[in-house]
Amino acid sequence: MNNTTHTPSSAHINRAVVADTKKLHLTQLPIPRIDSCDQLLIRVVVAGICRTDSFVATRHIPVNRPTTLGHELAGVVVDCGYETDFNIGDRVTVDPSIPCQSCHGCLSDSQCYNPKTLGIDCDGCFADYLLVTSHVAHHIPETMTPFEAAYVEPVAAALGIFNTGIQASDRGCVLGKNRFARLIRNLLRHYDFQCLPEDTALTECSLDYIIETGLDANELGAALNALIPGGTLVLKSRHTALLPWKARDMVLKNLRVHAALAGSFSEAITLLQQRHIHLPEDQIRVVPLEDYKQHLLIKPESEVHKSFFTLKGKGWPACVD
Ligand SMILES: [Zn+2]
Ligand SMILES: [Zn+2]
Numbered sequence: 226m227n228n229t230t231h232t233p234s235s236a237h238i239n240r241a242v243v244a245d246t247k248k249l250h251l252t253q254l255p256i257p258r259i260d261s262c263d264q265l266l267i268r269v270v271v272a273g274i275c276r277t278d279s280f281v282a283t284r285h286i287p288v289n290r291p292t293t294l295g296h297e298l299a300g301v302v303v304d305c306g307y308e309t310d311f312n313i314g315d316r317v318t319v320d321p322s323i324p325c326q327s328c329h330g331c332l333s334d335s336q337c338y339n340p341k342t343l344g345i346d347c348d349g350c351f352a353d354y355l356l357v358t359s360h361v362a363h364h365i366p367e368t369m370t371p372f373e374a375a376y377v378e379p380v381a382a383a384l385g386i387f388n389t390g391i392q393a394s395d396r397g398c399v400l401g402k403n404r405f406a407r408l409i410r411n412l413l414r415h416y417d418f419q420c421l422p423e424d425t426a427l428t429e430c431s432l433d434y435i436i437e438t439g440l441d442a443n444e445l446g447a448a449l450n451a452l453i454p455g456g457t458l459v460l461k462s463r464h465t466a467l468l469p470w471k472a473r474d475m476v477l478k479n480l481r482v483h484a485a486l487a488g489s490f491s492e493a494i495t496l497l498q499q500r501h502i503h504l505p506e507d508q509i510r511v512v513p514l515e516d517y518k519q520h521l522l523i524k525p526e527s528e529v530h531k532s533f534f535t536l537k538g539k540g541w542p543a544c545v546d
Contacts, residue, residue, distance in 0.1 A: 240536075241352035242517045245291040249282050251517055254293070257348075257356035259304050265311055265359045266304035267319070270541060272350045273297030273375040274512070274520050274532045276405075276439075277463050281345055282521035285465045288345060294521070295351035295534075296321035296344040299365065299374030301545050309359035314545050316365040318377045319343065319350070320490050323361050351514065353536055363490045366498050371541055372533055376504045377493045382461075383409045384488025389459050390481075391434045393418045398426035400448060401438035401462075404531060408502070409436055409461065415501050427451045438462050442469050449474050460484040504531065511535050 239256045242249065259266055272295045280286040281294055302315045311317065321344065324330075324337035331337050343349045343357070365374040386409060391397060398421045399409050413420040426432055427447050435448045436459040445468050448458060458480060475482070496502040510530040512520055520532055 237353070239353045240514055241293040241348070242295070242514065242521070243291050243293050244281055244284075244288050246284075246288070249294075249518065249521065251515065254352065256354050259306055259356065261358075262306035262308040263359050264306045265302050265309060265317070265357055265362055267298070267300035267317060267350075267355045267357065267362070268303045268542070268545065269298050269300045269350050269353060269355055269536045270538070271299050271371040271375050271533045271535050273379065274534065275379065278344060278351070279521050280463070280465055286345060286463075292345065293348040293350075293352045294344045295349035296342065297375050297378040298350035298355065299371035300350070300355065301542060302362075303354075303545050305359065311359055311362060311364075316367075316369075316374065316541060317362045318365055318374045318490070318494075319355070319357055320361045320363065320381070320487075321349070321378060322487065323347065323358065326358075326360075351517065351534060363494060365494065369494075369498055370504075371539070372509050372531075373497045373504050375533060376531070377490060377497060379405065379408060380412075380493035380496060380502055381490045382487045383412055384492055385485035386412070386436055386459055386461060387416070387488060389434075389457060389483040389485050391418070391457060391459065395419065395433035396421060396426075397432055397434040397436065398423050399436045399438065400427075400440065400444060403438055404529075405461075406438040409438065411502060412496075415496070432456060434459055436461055439464050440468065441466065445469070449478070449480065452478065452480055454478045455480070457481040457483050509533060511539060 239254050241254045243252050278294050299318055302311050302313055305311045321342055323341045325339045328338040341347045396419055399406050400423055410420050430451045431453055432451050434457040439462040508530055510532040512532050512534055514534045
């Protein structure tokens with residue numbers, strides 16, 4: 226608990242990458258102010274760039290009002306309301322799915338019916354400062370780097386696959402050659418799941434599950450064909466392309482489609498802290514916020530690197546102002 230208010234002075238600037246209905250631009254916004262007892266003001270240190278941000282930047286995912294992009298972050302608390310479990314100086318990351326706290330799902334401690342997503346429905350972390358309700362913030366241990374902290378969100382998102390009923394003894398494979406597909410394969414191996422090579426597994430047509438990471442229409446047909454009767458197609462990408470489903474194909478094989486949003490943030494933090502999941506330094510690409518167009522509007526050339534905007538240096542800041 227903390228009763229101190231420590232709002233940064235207006236001498237500090239708040240740069241933000243903002244999308245509106247027509248364009249994407251870098252601008253300066255007022256530093257947000259805490260106006261409720263359960264809020265945190267976070268100084269963003271680094272912010273990961275992911276495909277969802279590009280979908281927003283290119284308006285494949287539309288925003289209704291000018292919105293600051295970004296949902297993967299490491300930051301330091303610079304101000305907090307009196308009803309939070311955080312203190313000024315705490316290192317944090319944030320779950321970008323923000324529950325409404327008033328629907329039946331929220332009131333019965335299950336999944337929110339109307340969550341808002343950071344960087345789409347409300348202002349995100351491609352900015353110097355971010356204001357969030359403390360319920361979505363997670364403490365980051367001292368031993369983790371800011372890049373690992375900002376990587377918690379993709380790891381937690383990937384962990385969602387384990388909520389779909391797939392079993393370690395099942396025959397399964399992950400579709401895709403992208404970085405997220407590799408992360409999912411690493412998690413499956415870590416938890417002793419079989420993870421068959423994509424090319425051979427698809428031709429054998431004996432899979433209990435397939436996890437997609439960006440399916441197109443052609444791949445969908447091959448995937449449905451490769452599943453055994455009663456098999457599961459796990460949807461894990463947030464691609465916006467329309468897919469041609471035929472109910473008949475699904476029904477005749479008794480297939481299941483299971484979409485997987487995210488798993489546990491605490492588990493993701495532990496996996497990264499204990500280095501069961503690695504973010505090798507040579508795969509980190511550091512990008513100044515000013516280069517936002519290059520990294521959000523153009524398809525990335527390399528799937529090897531994970532790019533991060535650095536808003537306050539590459540390490541944790543020594544002081545929190
Ligand atoms: Zn992401
Ligand atoms: Zn809710």
